[in-house]
Amino acid sequence: MDQQREHILDIRDLRVQYHTDTGLVKAVEGLNLSLARGETLGLVGETGAGKTTTALAIMQLIASPPGRIAGGSIFFEGEDMLAKSEEEKRHIRGGKIAMIFQDPMTSLNPVLSVQEQIAEMIRLHQKVTDKEALEKARDMLGLVGLRPERGPDYPHQFSGGMKQRVVIAIALACSPRLLIADEPTTALDVTIQAQILELMQQLKQHFNTATILISHDLGVVAQLCDSVAIMYAGRILEKADAKSLYANPQHPYTQGLFNSIPDMTKNVTRLNTIAGLPPDPTELPPGCCFAPRCAHASGACSEGSPRMVEYKPGHFVACSRMNGNGGGALGPAEERGQAHG
Amino acid sequence: MALLQKNSNMYLTLVRLRRNRLAILGLLIMGALILIAIFAPWLAPYDFATQDLISAFETPSWEHPLGTDDFGRDILSRIIYGARVSLQVGVLAVFIAMVSGGTLGAIAGYYGGRIDGVIMRVMDVLLSIPQILLAIAIAAALGPGLLNLTIAVGIAALPTFARVVRGAVLSIVGQEYIEAAHCMGASDAWIIIRHILPNCSAPIIVQSTLRVAQAILAAAALSFLGLGIQPPFPEWGGMLSGARGYVRDYAYMTIFPGLAIMITIMALNFLGDGLRDAMDPKMKR
Numbered sequence: 001m002d003q004q005r006e007h008i009l010d011i012r013d014l015r016v017q018y019h020t021d022t023g024l025v026k027a028v029e030g031l032n033l034s035l036a037r038g039e040t041l042g043l044v045g046e047t048g049a050g051k052t053t054t055a056l057a058i059m060q061l062i063a064s065p066p067g068r069i070a071g072g073s074i075f076f077e078g079e080d081m082l083a084k085s086e087e088e089k090r091h092i093r094g095g096k097i098a099m100i101f102q103d104p105m106t107s108l109n110p111v112l113s114v115q116e117q118i119a120e121m122i123r124l125h126q127k128v129t130d131k132e133a134l135e136k137a138r139d140m141l142g143l144v145g146l147r148p149e150r151g152p153d154y155p156h157q158f159s160g161g162m163k164q165r166v167v168i169a170i171a172l173a174c175s176p177r178l179l180i181a182d183e184p185t186t187a188l189d190v191t192i193q194a195q196i197l198e199l200m201q202q203l204k205q206h207f208n209t210a211t212i213l214i215s216h217d218l219g220v221v222a223q224l225c226d227s228v229a230i231m232y233a234g235r236i237l238e239k240a241d242a243k244s245l246y247a248n249p250q251h252p253y254t255q256g257l258f259n260s261i262p263d264m265t266k267n268v269t270r271l272n273t274i275a276g277l278p279p280d281p282t283e284l285p286p287g288c289c290f291a292p293r294c295a296h297a298s299g300a301c302s303e304g305s306p307r308m309v310e311y312k313p314g315h316f317v318a319c320s321r322m323n324g325n326g327g328g329a330l331g332p333a334e335e336r337g338q339a340h341g
Numbered sequence: 342m343a344l345l346q347k348n349s350n351m352y353l354t355l356v357r358l359r360r361n362r363l364a365i366l367g368l369l370i371m372g373a374l375i376l377i378a379i380f381a382p383w384l385a386p387y388d389f390a391t392q393d394l395i396s397a398f399e400t401p402s403w404e405h406p407l408g409t410d411d412f413g414r415d416i417l418s419r420i421i422y423g424a425r426v427s428l429q430v431g432v433l434a435v436f437i438a439m440v441s442g443g444t445l446g447a448i449a450g451y452y453g454g455r456i457d458g459v460i461m462r463v464m465d466v467l468l469s470i471p472q473i474l475l476a477i478a479i480a481a482a483l484g485p486g487l488l489n490l491t492i493a494v495g496i497a498a499l500p501t502f503a504r505v506v507r508g509a510v511l512s513i514v515g516q517e518y519i520e521a522a523h524c525m526g527a528s529d530a531w532i533i534i535r536h537i538l539p540n541c542s543a544p545i546i547v548q549s550t551l552r553v554a555q556a557i558l559a560a561a562a563l564s565f566l567g568l569g570i571q572p573p574f575p576e577w578g579g580m581l582s583g584a585r586g587y588v589r590d591y592a593y594m595t596i597f598p599g600l601a602i603m604i605t606i607m608a609l610n611f612l613g614d615g616l617r618d619a620m621d622p623k624m625k626r
Contacts, residue, residue: 059523059524061520061523061524089526093525094524094525094527095526098524098525099521099524101517101520101521103517106517106518107518107520107521108521109518109522109536109539109540110518112535112536120525120535121525124525124526124531170521
């Protein structure tokens with residue numbers, strides 16, 4: 001119970017499946033994740049690793065059909081989200097858990113002015129008059145670095161980066177306890193990315209909101225996150241505080257990801273990649289899902305999923321090499337860690 | 342004047358509409374017709390029901406600009422009063438069709454699946470019956486009268502609205518801002534009313550203007566068949582019907598109500614076409 005009170009979010013053994021024409025897609029399979037108050041967690045993984053599905057499951061917005069939460073539990077502030085009524089879920093969405101979407105071009109309604117869209121969020125969750133809501137909406141615009149006079153303007157009159165600021169203003173309008181940012185900077189160019197990340201960093205401190213930052217960009221995650229979870233084929237392979245993970249990645253997949261980042265100081269003609277492709281989600285390999293691509297794979301890897309092992313305090317790895325020897329003897333990782341440290 | 346802020350869609354639509362001369366002509370004619378309908382008692386030179394058998398079958402003259410009918414009633418006055426019925430039936434019937442058909446279409450498009458199947462199959466059945474036949478059947482069942490006429494024409498126009506709105510909703514419902522609205526904790530009804538329908542207003546408005554013309558025509562047809570407005574109250578279709586027997590000797594008795602119907606429908610079609618072009622987001626410069 002104590003742990004639940006400490007954790008704002010606690011996901012246990014979550015399984016989400018999609019029933020499609022080509023078969024059962026196990027988008028999330030046995031995911032465990034917890035988040036402390038005010039913590040920022042980076043959820044990193046390739047396209048199709050189940051990051052967005054996890055986010056939608058937390059929001060209880062898995063489209064059904066074809067999607068279904070097949071098992072597990074999601075505790076938000078110690079209460080089971082799966083057991084709540086639709087009415088209660090609606091109050092949590094937006095009010096307590098807010099979400100920022102990937103593409104600000106499409107996540108704003110083109111026929112409503114931006115202040116109305118921010119005010120809408122406030123009106124849905126707080127008892128305010130229209131006037132107060134609009135006033136608060138303009139305050140929010142100021143907070144995300146836009147001029148409040150621009151409130152009556154429509155989304156098409158804003159640039160991409162400004163629209164993402166508006167989206168952030170909407171998400172934070174009701175001071176949510178948990179913010180899920182689904183690749184908030186992917187659709188933006190690099191200079192704007194930096195501005196948005198800086199803004200999120202400031203607001204995170206201002207509101208002390210726990211944040212899940214979904215990204216496939218390790219650089220973005222490094223800048224913003226306290227801890228990082230590496231996701232692959234619907235599972236978490238490695239989770240640690242950001243420092244430990246960046247300095248000392250343990251899972252072969254994580255190591256592969258770091259290896260794929262080009263080194264600016266060396267002159268190379270070919271970039272490093274991880275051999276193979278992510279597994280077909282309708283036919284996941286038995287045992288460790290990364291085994292078919294793993295250089296260290298042995299017979300033990302295809303027999304049963306590896307357990308999460310605490311390699312160092314707070315640093316968890318799901319790899320069968322850890323299960324036996326409790327870590328160590330992973331020289332190459334240490335070296336790489338220094339190169340990127 | 343919130344709707345006419347400089348950058349709103351409404352304002353941009355009006356700007357684009359202004360460039361289309363025919364649409365403006367249609368708008369002006371419709372405005373004039375509405376004024377005529379409202380101020381009919383002041384504009385009409387005679388009462389619509391006053392009979393004057395001595396001056397029956399008079400051709401157009403200074404005294405009776407559009408002539409008189411078989412009972413000696415002034416045709417101009419009857420056309421002016423008739424505008425009231427025609428516009429009322431046209432607008433109200435389309436309103437009925439738009440609200441009920443639009444609601445059904447929005448529900449079908451938003452929820453999809455079985456609900457969609459049931460609603461749209463019923464609409465398909467209604468669509469498979471020729472609309473004028475459907476209106477005749479409903480009007481015959483309800484009996485004559487202005488309200489019943491309106492309801493009959495409205496129900497006949499309902500399935501097309503359901504189709505148009507459903508299609509428009511389907512194109513919006515997958516957009517990311519709808520998902521974002523779900524994430525805000527908005528309810529289904531809120532999302533449909535506030536986020537989806539405003540985004541499909543263009544096809545709905547265009548369909549409505551074009552439909553008003555058809556509804557006026559349908560009402561005229563029903564009156565022509567004796568199922569609509571009852572005499573002595575004038576209705577353009579009914580006037581055509583009444584004058585039908587005299588078309589060889591007193592053609593003007595059919596020409597003027599026919600012209601009134603034609604001009605109204607032409608104006609509405611110009612306006613509808615213009616609105617369609619003006620509201621098409623792809624036309625945005």
